[in-house]
Amino acid sequence: MSAQEPGQRPATVIDVAEAAGVSVATVSRTLRQPEKVSPKTREKVMRAVTELDYVASPAANALVSGRTHIIAVIVPLFVHWFFATIVESIERAVRAAGYHVLLFDLWEDGAPRLRITRDMLRKRVDGVVVVNLVPDDEERQVLQRLGLPVVMVGDELPGSPTVGIDDRRAMRLVMDHLVSLGHSDVGHAYWVPEQSGMSQVPAIRLEEFQTAAREHGLTTRPEWMLPRCYGRPVDAVAEATRLFSSGVPLPSAIVGASDETAYGIITAARRFGIDVPGDLSVTGIDDHAYAELFDLTTVRQDVSAQGAQAAARLLEQLTGSPANADDDLQEVRLVVRGSTATRRDA
């Protein structure tokens, strides 16, 4: 039975030392390097530890060692499948190594995102993972001066490794797939944030869409580009609705920049009686949790694996492995489901 009662002052090394009849040095040693203490002493100390419900103070520890055993995970917006998954897998991975996760969500409604500052990181964390964000010059300096190990997810930062996928290749996979089905008139549903400091990923996917379309000699009319698909399916519904009700001839396929955008296109099509994939093929990128529900042809990326990878890269640096700024690009692969089909009039 423990002697610790609610609200009581937490036990310190001194309390344990007294209870065990040894010095504080011995208590500390017992907890850190048990093999350097005689079995008898060890047992006495451990008994006192249990008895007093003793837990070493992380603050005191941090003070003396200079390491907090906390890492910062900085995301633009937590409430999004991708980010939540990344954070979850990072948390799990670092916990196993005795680290904790301090979360920073930089989103601000209707305003530029919060900035990464010295004050939020300095002396508080041992390392940081930046997810889908592009630090601006000032933030770069902050990160640089902090001298902390940094791992990027999705975007690039000179000097730090990036974990992610090859977004160009992901886009290529769906484009090639559509071409192989005979499609030559394609639209694109996407969003490229105008705000600075946001991820470059959307821009890269858009660029690759255009490059691939050009190389394959596809037709892409301006009316088929739906640029305001902010991420939520409803935004894509709105964009697609405009197109479907505009009277313009429709493309035979629409490439969604993400699965969630594709869901919106499919839903809008359904409302207009446009058959998917009969009249219109739709694709996504992600293989999000609902992709199967929407029977969506997409490109699978393993988000948990990316989180685990990011954690591993950070822990590597934290435990003093030789710095290695090489990027890790995860494999992606096309997952063909029922939202794409041979072009009807092909």
Added chain:
Amino acid sequence: MSAQEPGQRPATVIDVAEAAGVSVATVSRTLRQPEKVSPKTREKVMRAVTELDYVASPAANALVSGRTHIIAVIVPLFVHWFFATIVESIERAVRAAGYHVLLFDLWEDGAPRLRITRDMLRKRVDGVVVVNLVPDDEERQVLQRLGLPVVMVGDELPGSPTVGIDDRRAMRLVMDHLVSLGHSDVGHAYWVPEQSGMSQVPAIRLEEFQTAAREHGLTTRPEWMLPRCYGRPVDAVAEATRLFSSGVPLPSAIVGASDETAYGIITAARRFGIDVPGDLSVTGIDDHAYAELFDLTTVRQDVSAQGAQAAARLLEQLTGSPANADDDLQEVRLVVRGSTATRRDA
């Protein structure tokens, strides 16, 4: 321009004191209670602070004050809209008060969830928010002995306030709605985790479904109960598929325990050519981000508000307000969309 270079030793109070030509006491005072320092001195100190890129050490601070300015948020699983939203809103709210969020995800694949332990909280955080989890006896003791302020979200813990909604009322709202549309044969798609330590919310909703059905004199056949809708829509698709292909006469309405479950029912119905709401009415609870997409009649709960509320209740205790264990139940309201209609043969 700052003198701080990458990897250099971070400045301490002493460095600042020397640079400013004052004592460390004055530096500390300038930073904490600027009004107690002469303008001239203040300026000298602030200049040195900027010059040296000084940030006070949270660890030293915590050691001397006994407060870490960190709160723990414990959830069963981040990757779920509800939890991610809660965490995000808590983070935002406490950040404004100078607190940070340490994240704990208790999920373990294919195993009982992780336990809440003394070691993960003691001397590390100033307070904790427990989301949709029921601490078992041992965990209760841990929490109790820690003497930390605890705020619960969704579930109850004696002595701690709970922030949430009235789940019975939420269920009543959909049941009454269906009855008002003439439905008398209803099914229920749900999941009650068998594992101990999990949220009681699903059980409460189920119980209220049964009570309401009884009181309204509705018919509920065992075959219409779909108990393995684990949360992901695909699980509900599987359950509904079993029902739809079983040959049993169908109910005229199925009540989903959550929106995500309802999406699965709607999707399965679509695949079987069962018209929603013509042949089958479907309801959810949540007003999840996709509810509009699925045109789902549901009960709206404001999750962000719950997170903000939880944060407020915790901060209240952290800043020494009189302890108050009263619960906060957020309003819920029925949102009628297109997934429910008058019973066809009524």
Added chain:
DNA sequence: TTGAAAGCGCTACCAC
């Protein structure tokens, strides 16, 4: 194998 003591960076009390 064990203990004494210095010191991590900071705040707050007490003098001046």
Added chain:
DNA sequence: GTGGTAGCGCTTTCAA
């Protein structure tokens, strides 16, 4: 208005 200093809880030399 300012400075000296004890002490927060711990780890880690250095001696014994």
